[in-house]
Amino acid sequence: MKTLALFRHAKSDWSDARARDFDRPLNARGQRGALAMGRYIRDTGRRFDRVIASPAVRVAETVEYASKAWGRSFPVEWDRRIYLASSAVLVDLLRELTGDPETVLMIGHNPGLEDVIFDLVPDDGSSPLRDVVEAKFPTATFAVLELDIARWADIDSGCARLVSLMRPRDLDPALGPVLPGSLDP
Incomplete structure (x- = not known):
């Protein structure tokens, strides 16, 4: 059995229309969401043998804020292939993992992350x-899947169970969707 955690980056800032998508930072709500999710992950006692992440600025900042709240830093393997990747690419990356870690945390983007869930569960x-x-599957959502496989190379469709799902608004309603006519804090 293997465990895969998926963590979507927190809410990013769209205020600079000239900024490249890759370079968008978190906005204030995203910073709060990443902190809340970091505390949640800490409180669940989850540990990860490997952490792989997109190097996009909003992902790097999500890792930074979540780690601060978690109270520990961890080595991250930055992989450009995760940036805006499809489920097929993400699953291939998992199949290629060396050392066969028991638990992996992947931090990235939608729609790829939620499509991994649809493909595996x-x-x-x-x-x-x-x-x-x-x-x-909103920004800063954290999901945990248990995979009925012995090796990452064995991943196939339908091999997983989604055993945990936490959205920022489940931790703090103020981190939920912005209603029409309101301002994004």
């Missing part, structure tokens, strides 16, 4: 959390 009603992901 069967749509057979056995995981009610899958329906929540179908509705929305």
